[in-house]
Amino acid sequence: MRAISGTYDPENSELKPRISQFHRTALTTLHQILLSPYVLVVAELHVEHILIDRLVQSLEGPDPFIQVLLLDAVFDALKIRNTTRPAAEAPTSPTHESKRLLSQESSAQTSASRLSFTADHGDQIPNNPPPPLTLVKCLQAGFSAISSRPVLDSWVNFLTECLSFYHDTIFQVLIPLVETLCSQIGHTFLNLQTTFMDIGVAPDSLTAPESTLISLLNALEHVLARGHDRLVQDELKLPAIKSPEQPQGFFGNMVSGVFASETPAARSATANNRLTVLLSFQDAVRICFKIWSWGGPTGGPQDIESMASFNYTSLRMRNRARRLLEHLFAAEALECLETVVEVWQQSALSRSGSRLPIVFNLLHVLDGSRPKHTIPAIFNAIYSRTNPTALDPSRKSTLTASLNDTDLVVFLVQYARSLEDDAMDEIWTDCMTFLKDLLANPFPHRQTLPSLLEFAAILGEKVDNTNFGEQRRMRRELAVSGISDSL
Numbered sequence: 001m002r003a004i005s006g007t008y009d010p011e012n013s014e015l016k017p018r019i020s021q022f023h024r025t026a027l028t029t030l031h032q033i034l035l036s037p038y039v040l041v042v043a044e045l046h047v048e049h050i051l052i053d054r055l056v057q058s059l060e061g062p063d064p065f066i067q068v069l070l071l072d073a074v075f076d077a078l079k080i081r082n083t084t085r086p087a088a089e090a091p092t093s094p095t096h097e098s099k100r101l102l103s104q105e106s107s108a109q110t111s112a113s114r115l116s117f118t119a120d121h122g123d124q125i126p127n128n129p130p131p132p133l134t135l136v137k138c139l140q141a142g143f144s145a146i147s148s149r150p151v152l153d154s155w156v157n158f159l160t161e162c163l164s165f166y167h168d169t170i171f172q173v174l175i176p177l178v179e180t181l182c183s184q185i186g187h188t189f190l191n192l193q194t195t196f197m198d199i200g201v202a203p204d205s206l207t208a209p210e211s212t213l214i215s216l217l218n219a220l221e222h223v224l225a226r227g228h229d230r231l232v233q234d235e236l237k238l239p240a241i242k243s244p245e246q247p248q249g250f251f252g253n254m255v256s257g258v259f260a261s262e263t264p265a266a267r268s269a270t271a272n273n274r275l276t277v278l279l280s281f282q283d284a285v286r287i288c289f290k291i292w293s294w295g296g297p298t299g300g301p302q303d304i305e306s307m308a309s310f311n312y313t314s315l316r317m318r319n320r321a322r323r324l325l326e327h328l329f330a331a332e333a334l335e336c337l338e339t340v341v342e343v344w345q346q347s348a349l350s351r352s353g354s355r356l357p358i359v360f361n362l363l364h365v366l367d368g369s370r371p372k373h374t375i376p377a378i379f380n381a382i383y384s385r386t387n388p389t390a391l392d393p394s395r396k397s398t399l400t401a402s403l404n405d406t407d408l409v410v411f412l413v414q415y416a417r418s419l420e421d422d423a424m425d426e427i428w429t430d431c432m433t434f435l436k437d438l439l440a441n442p443f444p445h446r447q448t449l450p451s452l453l454e455f456a457a458i459l460g461e462k463v464d465n466t467n468f469g470e471q472r473r474m475r476r477e478l479a480v481s482g483i484s485d486s487l
Contacts (some may be wrong), residue, residue: 001047004030004054004070011328020063026235027069034076048077052435059145067142068151074138078131078165131301136173140180141297143219152215159219163226171273174227178280182218182287188213189291192317196310210313213291214320221324224277224284226303230332234270237397278335278400281328285339287327291321293358322365329368337369338401341411345403358417371419372426378415382408388446390437409448409455416458421465430457 003026033039055070074419139162142148142155166173193211219296294314329336344359363369383390383395419427435456438445445452 001030001050011017016062020066023063023066024069027066027073029197031072032068034073034080037437039080042077043083045208046081048074048081050131051077051139052132056134056138056141057145059141061147064147064150065274066261068154069150069233071154074431074441075158075161076087078135078162081131082165084463089391114181125306130169131162135165136161136176140176143180143184143216149212152212154326156215156219156222160222163222166226167230170227170230174223174276174280177223178220178283181223182283185216185220185287186212186290187288188216189294189317192313193294196306209412210317213317217288217320217324220284221327224280224328227277231270234273244387275398275400278398280333281332282339282400283334285325287319288325289343289359289362291342292315292325294318325362326366326368329366333368333373333375334380334395334397335400337363337374338381338397338403340405341381341408342401344411346405357418358461360415363415364418370426371423372430374415375427376430378408378412379430382412382445404453405445405448409451413451413458414454416455416462421462421463422463424459424466428459 001015002362004023034042051070051074055067055074057069058066139155139159143152143159148155163170192213215375230234325336340359340363347359380391381397382405383402384399385403388396435452438452442449
């Protein structure tokens, strides 16, 4: 520990390689000591605090490999801190592991981008001390530092492993980590855009390649997955809400839980945790949409000489952002859709009154936002603002997006116009149910009736353009419902 606490003397540049090698040897030895089965006595020394401080200091050093060795040492010290049984019996990992491989861009990043979740969260060791408060600040500093870019995959792997230490406090660190990652993703993406722009300005000299952006997106996905899975687990402990749809995990997997008695404090805490997760999802949706729309109307002038490289790089980045968006929509379709609508609505303020049509292109290419999913979600979003008592609690929006019913109905009309005529078959039943309820109880929708009637007219036009066998039935339903008379 005394050996790794030394610093470089800027006046003696010749000693830097020797000091760096000295630190590497000391950290390698310390790593072996911390892996020893007799290391439990070291836990009383609380070396993790010193190692975390040293890790933050290493971000200003010239040798990135020191960071890798310190990351290993810090993780080993944190595992010792959480050990409560004899070394021969205490597991160093959860009893039941279920590792899911995220979508990756290269085999070199595969080992650093695996999720490690427990199949039964009840197997977690209870009453473990929380990680030091400085660990989150250290992670934020590590992902923000330019010096960590050459070893960024090691930081991603370290973050993934450390998330298991935040089993009980993940919601306290979720927003700081997501804000840092989204900020760095935005900055890296801006530098990547500048590289291919024909504006005569060179990007930052220390700009990392597109692999940095991929690694940051991987880290963001891990953090969101851990937070959402813990939220699902907590919600399953509350009394079940009778609904045809059960809550899903981040990747669609059900998380087993034990139902507990309902208490106002528990439900209030869970509601606050859900708000925390949804705010993080919103930040992720916005930054992913910005990446996915690269090269579109907001792409700016591109350098002709590097057009081939731009096409390859932009396609790679867009595909990675799309995969993350797929996971986000699969986990929280309604809230993610409202965020996309908010992006579409706000684009009118930044583009001289013209809203971005590329938003509809995004919804059309995502599996989780097919018309049969998007149309009911829009209806639920409208009802959540006009007549929330008509909805099952599991279908209500949390209203975290700054939207009103008028914004949603305008979006509904434009989205309906963008649909293929053949899509009427999969959304017809939901649309007829909504329009019949609208005619039976128009008062909550009084401010948006003209636009809703326009939506019904669009449905009628598209039905006339279809040729499948149910066309006559659809026309009959449209007439019987009384909508055609209203039009």
